[in-house]
Amino acid sequence: YSTACNNLSLTTHLQKRSFILLCFAALGLFDKMFKNRLGLATSFDRGIITMGDFMMSVGGFYCIAIAFLNGHATLFENKEMIISSLLAPDLGGYSIIESMTHADNILIFCGVLLTSTLGCLISFQLPIFLNELDTDDLNHYLKGVVYGILGLLPILIGCGFLLHIDHFLIVFLPVILICAILIGLFFISFQTLIVVLTVFSKLVQMLGYIFFFLVCLTFFFNLNFTNATLINEALRIVFQMSIIVCGSLVFCEIVLRKFSNQIERVGQILNIDKYSVMGIILSFGTSIAMLPLFSKMNKKGKIINAAFSLSGAFVFGGQLGFIASVNPASVTWFVVVKLVAGILGLVIANVMEE
Numbered sequence: 001y002s003t004a005c006n007n008l009s010l011t012t013h014l015q016k017r018s019f020i021l022l023c024f025a026a027l028g029l030f031d032k033m034f035k036n037r038l039g040l041a042t043s044f045d046r047g048i049i050t051m052g053d054f055m056m057s058v059g060g061f062y063c064i065a066i067a068f069l070n071g072h073a074t075l076f077e078n079k080e081m082i083i084s085s086l087l088a089p090d091l092g093g094y095s096i097i098e099s100m101t102h103a104d105n106i107l108i109f110c111g112v113l114l115t116s117t118l119g120c121l122i123s124f125q126l127p128i129f130l131n132e133l134d135t136d137d138l139n140h141y142l143k144g145v146v147y148g149i150l151g152l153l154p155i156l157i158g159c160g161f162l163l164h165i166d167h168f169l170i171v172f173l174p175v176i177l178i179c180a181i182l183i184g185l186f187f188i189s190f191q192t193l194i195v196v197l198t199v200f201s202k203l204v205q206m207l208g209y210i211f212f213f214l215v216c217l218t219f220f221f222n223l224n225f226t227n228a229t230l231i232n233e234a235l236r237i238v239f240q241m242s243i244i245v246c247g248s249l250v251f252c253e254i255v256l257r258k259f260s261n262q263i264e265r266v267g268q269i270l271n272i273d274k275y276s277v278m279g280i281i282l283s284f285g286t287s288i289a290m291l292p293l294f295s296k297m298n299k300k301g302k303i304i305n306a307a308f309s310l311s312g313a314f315v316f317g318g319q320l321g322f323i324a325s326v327n328p329a330s331v332t333w334f335v336v337v338k339l340v341a342g343i344l345g346l347v348i349a350n351v352m353e354e
Helices: 009-017 019-033 041-076 080-084 093-100 104-132 135-162 173-188 190-221 228-258 260-270 274-283 287-296 299-312 318-326 328-352
Strands: none
Touching (some): 041 228, 080 173, 093 104, 135 173, 135 190, 135 287, 135 299, 228 274, 228 318, 260 274, 274 287, 274 299, 287 299, 299 328
């Protein structure tokens, strides 16, 4: 299973497809060597710090999920759509789908596209934002998420037909139902939505901690929860993801410095402030980078950032590094779909909030 992680050619693919971001990461590293003279070392350090967070998720879900599925894969037969809607690709979502199917179109749609959008929302972004935002900001964030889902669904449906998935509308029905439930709870009972998402996010967080602890026990005491091969693969993937994040954060720092006037003009077009525009730019690397700015944004900016981040976040960040390391052939699908869906969600939010 997962032979891609052991194929040396993947490193070449990753370097070719992510060469620009790797150059920016190198620039930040050199600046760190020369005492932060360019002011880029701080951004590089922020990227390196993410390595610990990535290891908590990848080291737990990735290792334990694959090890479990080696002996219990039949338990998840014909459930690709549901699983990929609940787990991010680097939280075990991609690996689970890979173990369930041999069809490239299903792997791309479920393991790459669906996990990196809805799966990332449920298992990664919601737990963080629910814990960090106050009540008012959380209301704006969840409203933006609804707009993001409205922008994502038509893009996913179009991709399903382009990938020639058999009986697509039937197998995609569970995802439509999940989205309908989230949207329905938002309009019917907003407080119920918050309670449901909070409980779910806590469960995901607790599972991640438990899985990571089991990986640690395996590493130090040679137990059978996972194996050394998967741990080594997870470490390599975490390193690649972190370098991609370093490059994206350095890139964003340079853009914010050199194109401040253009950023102001974009803000005027969308009727949002500069912090909101900066948040969207930072989300290209990671939505977590825009979290410190969220409270400074105006109301419309908060909603637009949330709508865009549902799909557009991480498109040039850690997820790109992960996807490029495990399935380089799907990188184009990953980048194009996330960008188009993210921009469409942004447009819908901008129109609805006029």
